[in-house]
Amino acid sequence: MLVLLVLSGLIISICMGLRQSLGLFMRPMTLELGISSATFGFSIALQNIVWGLSQPFVGALADRYGSRPVLVGTALIYAAGLLLMVFAKAVPGGLGIAGFLTGIGTAGTGFGVLIGTVSRATPPEKRSQTVGIVAAVGSLGTMVIAPIGQGLIDGFGWKLAMVAFAAIAASMALLSLPIREQPLAKGNCSAVNQNLGEAVREAMAHRGYVCMTLAFFACGFQLVFLTTHLPAYLAICGVAPGVSASALALIGLFNCVGTYLFGLLGARYSQKHLLALIYLARTLFIAVFLLVPVSVASTLVFAAAMGLLWLGVVPLVTGIVGRVFGLTHFNTLYGIVFLSHQVGSFFGAWMGGVVFDRMGNYNFAWGALIVVGIAAFMLQWLMDERPPRTGENAGHPAPAPA
Numbered sequence: 302m303l304v305l306l307v308l309s310g311l312i313i314s315i316c317m318g319l320r321q322s323l324g325l326f327m328r329p330m331t332l333e334l335g336i337s338s339a340t341f342g343f344s345i346a347l348q349n350i351v352w353g354l355s356q357p358f359v360g361a362l363a364d365r366y367g368s369r370p371v372l373v374g375t376a377l378i379y380a381a382g383l384l385l386m387v388f389a390k391a392v393p394g395g396l397g398i399a400g401f402l403t404g405i406g407t408a409g410t411g412f413g414v415l416i417g418t419v420s421r422a423t424p425p426e427k428r429s430q431t432v433g434i435v436a437a438v439g440s441l442g443t444m445v446i447a448p449i450g451q452g453l454i455d456g457f458g459w460k461l462a463m464v465a466f467a468a469i470a471a472s473m474a475l476l477s478l479p480i481r482e483q484p485l486a487k488g489n490c491s492a493v494n495q496n497l498g499e500a501v502r503e504a505m506a507h508r509g510y511v512c513m514t515l516a517f518f519a520c521g522f523q524l525v526f527l528t529t530h531l532p533a534y535l536a537i538c539g540v541a542p543g544v545s546a547s548a549l550a551l552i553g554l555f556n557c558v559g560t561y562l563f564g565l566l567g568a569r570y571s572q573k574h575l576l577a578l579i580y581l582a583r584t585l586f587i588a589v590f591l592l593v594p595v596s597v598a599s600t601l602v603f604a605a606a607m608g609l610l611w612l613g614v615v616p617l618v619t620g621i622v623g624r625v626f627g628l629t630h631f632n633t634l635y636g637i638v639f640l641s642h643q644v645g646s647f648f649g650a651w652m653g654g655v656v657f658d659r660m661g662n663y664n665f666a667w668g669a670l671i672v673v674g675i676a677a678f679m680l681q682w683l684m685d686e687r688p689p690r691t692g693e694n695a696g697h698p699a700p701a702p703a
Contacts, residue, residue, distance in 0.1 A: 302422055308476055309418070314438060315442050316439075316473065317411065319379075322549060325450050326450075339654035342529060343397070345400065346654075348404040350647035352407045353408075356413050356643070363414045372415075376477060386399045387463050406470065416435065417631045425624070433560055433565060433567065434561060437560040437561035444554045450466065504637065513573070513576075515680055516680040517642045517677075519580055522669075522670065526666065551605050560616065573681060575613075575617055576681045577684075582610055583607065586603060619631075624686075652666060
């Protein structure tokens with residue numbers, strides 16, 4: 302079990318660290334390749350929507366065949382996508398193809414598959430804390446990879462930096478080889494056997510599941526806008542480029558603390574209300590950041606605050622899905638929720654580039670982040686998290702934390 306936790310944390314850390322550092326490449330790539338911010342933003346947006354669209358299918362493969370073959374295959378696809386970005390100008394549609402491949406790679410090496418594997422091997426009473434630990438370790442990647450990426454870009458150019466990112470992505474395949482499915486922990490057995498179609502229909506008919514899925518749109522919308530466009534926004538405001546890398550690194554550091562903290566809180570308090578409060582707090586911090594003068598200090602404080610709230614959603618969302626619907630089809634049902642997150646990510650990345658190209662600033666985009674965040678808070682707060690009367694939890698409803 303310890304080996305599973307360590308390797309899961311490392312793989313997620315690499316996956317998310319690479320993904321969240323791609324915004325560092327926007328400025329050098331747009332200048333050298335002569336592409337617009339919207340074009341670069343669309344490639345990141347495509348990555349995110351493909352990640353979301355493929356997550357249920359990648360999850361279903363992991364549910365059926367185990368996590369290891371899925372991890373190895375998608376890690377290599379991830380590396381291929383990053384490497385293709387170096388040759389984006391020479392290959393027709395190369396940037397879009399790269400976004401497509403990295404999206405599939407992230408679906409396999411990110412949270413969806415590994416969190417399902419960890420959840421199955423963990424007793425229900427310890428699931429939130431354990432998932433919080435894995436997600437917290439997975440948050441450290443940005444803290445390490447973002448400064449490395451910025452240093453490589455400054456010292457050797459963005460192309461060599463991207464090749465290094467591709468090599469790091471390929472290393473996830475090697476880390477995946479020792480991973481094996483763990484025996485199902487006591488208390489994780491399903492009360493009723495369901496096929497995949499029945500499980501999906503039951504979830505889509507559950508009003509609370511739909512509300513949580515819609516609210517998760519805001520999470521992707523806000524966070525991917527920040528990772529993609531915050532470096533460019535800071536450059537417009539006259540903040541030195543190195544501060545962007547420092548801000549991303551701070552997000553990773555404080556994300557580690559926040560994710561672990563929300564994992565602990567999720568075992569004791571209402572997971573749906575904690576989720577709602579994360580959406581509200583993020584939105585308030587964004588509003589405050591816009592109201593104060595942009596400086597190095599305000600940027601780093603904002604990054605630390607957002608980091609505390611960054612991936613704290615993971616143990617809470619996965620906890621609700623596992624508790625309400627069981628774990629037999631966990632990867633698939635979580636993948637559907639996550640699809641909404643990635644639709645939000647698509648629009649967050651793409652919308653930011655379009656707004657900047659047309660208006661010359663990000664004012665409208667920031668306003669959209671606030672409106673969407675408030676809507677997510679209301680949807681999540683009012684969510685019905687009672688298990689359905691039929692399905693895996695029939696006769697064994699797991700009570701929500703008080």
